Amino acid sequence: MARLARPERGAPRRLLLPGFEIPSRAEREALAIGQIIEVHVHGPRQPRVRARIIGRKGAGPATRYVARVDPDQDINLPSGVNDLEIAPEHIATLIARRSTIG
8 A cells, every 4th residue: 555645734725627626625634435536646647646445544634545546547656556645635536425426
């Protein structure tokens, strides 16, 4: 399992595209198992990685998730890494909320 580095504390919230904003901290701390998210990673290939939340521990600022990455993506992770341990600050986009997952 890979761990993503923490972004700088106190970094300002940024608009990534017109009309698109990173979900609120409260929303990112309240994800449920099964939700699909996008995590941004640095490197020469695909900067956005789609993953599904498969585990959760903690609450509030101590929340941590395990997210499973689709291995067919061209991503900036070592070969064979399919699970990421992430914190709410790593989540850039909510793709599917719990109510939309079948």
